[in-house]
Amino acid sequence: MTAPSPLSTFVATLSSDALPSDVRDRAGLVIADTIGSIVAGSTTEPVRTLQARYAARGSGPASVLGTNSSLPIEQAATLNGTAGTVLELDEGHKRAAGHPSIHVLPAVLAVAEADDGSGEDLLAAFVAGYETAARVAQACQPLADGYHPHGVWGVVGAAAGVANYRSLEAETVANALSIAANHAQHTRFEAALEGASVRDTYAGMVAPDAIRAVDQAQAGFTGLEDGVRRHLESVTDGAISTISADDFGEEWELCNGYFKIHAACRYTHPVLDAIDELEDETALELTAIDSIAVETYPAAAGLGEQAPQTRLEAKFSIPFVIATRLVHGHAGKDAFEPAAFKEEVFELATRVTVNARSEFADALPDSRGARVTIEHGETESTITVDHARGGGTRPFNESRLHEKFDSLVTPVLGDSAAERTWALLRSEGMPDARTLCESVTP
Numbered sequence: 001m002t003a004p005s006p007l008s009t010f011v012a013t014l015s016s017d018a019l020p021s022d023v024r025d026r027a028g029l030v031i032a033d034t035i036g037s038i039v040a041g042s043t044t045e046p047v048r049t050l051q052a053r054y055a056a057r058g059s060g061p062a063s064v065l066g067t068n069s070s071l072p073i074e075q076a077a078t079l080n081g082t083a084g085t086v087l088e089l090d091e092g093h094k095r096a097a098g099h100p101s102i103h104v105l106p107a108v109l110a111v112a113e114a115d116d117g118s119g120e121d122l123l124a125a126f127v128a129g130y131e132t133a134a135r136v137a138q139a140c141q142p143l144a145d146g147y148h149p150h151g152v153w154g155v156v157g158a159a160a161g162v163a164n165y166r167s168l169e170a171e172t173v174a175n176a177l178s179i180a181a182n183h184a185q186h187t188r189f190e191a192a193l194e195g196a197s198v199r200d201t202y203a204g205m206v207a208p209d210a211i212r213a214v215d216q217a218q219a220g221f222t223g224l225e226d227g228v229r230r231h232l233e234s235v236t237d238g239a240i241s242t243i244s245a246d247d248f249g250e251e252w253e254l255c256n257g258y259f260k261i262h263a264a265c266r267y268t269h270p271v272l273d274a275i276d277e278l279e280d281e282t283a284l285e286l287t288a289i290d291s292i293a294v295e296t297y298p299a300a301a302g303l304g305e306q307a308p309q310t311r312l313e314a315k316f317s318i319p320f321v322i323a324t325r326l327v328h329g330h331a332g333k334d335a336f337e338p339a340a341f342k343e344e345v346f347e348l349a350t351r352v353t354v355n356a357r358s359e360f361a362d363a364l365p366d367s368r369g370a371r372v373t374i375e376h377g378e379t380e381s382t383i384t385v386d387h388a389r390g391g392g393t394r395p396f397n398e399s400r401l402h403e404k405f406d407s408l409v410t411p412v413l414g415d416s417a418a419e420r421t422w423a424l425l426r427s428e429g430m431p432d433a434r435t436l437c438e439s440v441t442p
Contacts, residue, residue, distance in 0.1 A: 008174035040408035041083035074208035081204030096137035103154025104129035112194035112433035119430030125165035130346035133157020134253035149204030151185035158210030178223025180213035181231035191364030195313030258391035267300035269388035270370035301356035319352035
């Protein structure tokens with residue numbers, strides 16, 4: 001039996017009435033941003049093929065966003081979590097070193113839609129799950145060498161969201177979270193570096209495990225005492241720190257996340273922001289570029305592959321992200337699709353070097369920065385970026401996030417669907433789960 005903890009009590013008792021107005025507003029933005037990533041990712045392969053295989057087996061009560069398929073809850077949530085990952089555009093959290101929303105929302109949304117859940121219940125469940133995921137993630141930092149953060153701590157957050165939605169008592173929640181932690185995946189960061197797209201499934205596979213963990217706890221199965229810590233300590237580099245209960249309801253981790261406009265690993269964003277700034281200041285003729293030197297922190301410096309072969313591998317290659325950004329004029333979704341893999345991109349990538357520097361390593365974790373120096377002709381241009389755009393230090397305004405949402409949803413569902421969904425999520429009240437899902441299906 002797992003005794004109630006401050007975390008399980010928080011999850012069990014959180015209601016939408018307890019959410020301050022800024023948290024409600026931020027939740028709407030995060031949910032909108034995550035749904036945009038899911039809808040756009042639904043058109044990619046092999047997500048589309050997996051959706052077709054599931055649909056051929058039968059239907060269910062939960063929507064696959066961006067498609068006309070309704071599937072069993074766990075399958076729909078798995079597809080939505082996977083689709084929201086593939087483009088590398090989903091919201092993230094620096095201190096968690098990962099992406100809480102894409103781990104939590106697919107499970108909560110599928111469960112709520114199948115139950116005809118209200119918008120207020122959906123909102124509370126999402127926030128409960130996000131807060132849990134972000135706090136457990138921080139307690140697990142740093143992860144053991146080689147682990148990818150997707151699929152590790154997110155299952156606990158997703159289980160918290162589902163448990164909150166089902167209005168479970170604190171003791172049952174504690175068991176659900178402990179059981180969920182037992183299902184943390186043994187992920188590998190090398191999957192991203194080598195372009196193994198199993199990495200794109202990590203977050204999606206969290207949803208069925210989280211839902212089953214809550215089902216099991218409701219049925220009377222019990223977890224290890226202090227199971228979140230005991231299960232997850234095997235994936236951390238050292239002891240798991242205590243999940244503080246002092247600031248529950250006062251400090252909201254949801255408000256500390258970041259948004260992305262570059263469709264690549266967050267490690268590359270200071271570099272891409274530097275390129276944007278350099279182009280604003282200097283006319284760069286690509287054929288005149290002799291070299292591009294990147295200096296950054298060690299984890300980012302590991303993304304040095306110059307000739308990636310897949311979309312995923314390209315998103316984790318600093319030489320490629322720089323080259324595709326300069327050749328195509330942006331680092332959005334299309335800059336990493338097969339049509340963007342042009343000879344001139346690969347040739348330019350060979351002129352990029354990436355090295356770790358102690359000044360950036362010493363600034364971690366508060367700053368994850370980079371310096372880019374471009375030698376072109378007789379000119380040397382240098383820009384240092386200490387904080388990538390999209391986070392608390394350099395936030396995007398809402399109009400920029402709206403623009404991003406439209407760019408992702410409109411090509412799949414059209415202008416009217418994009419505007420309708422944005423309006424629903426930016427209105428004063430959260431729409432009910434079914435209305436929300438119907439707004440982003442054909």
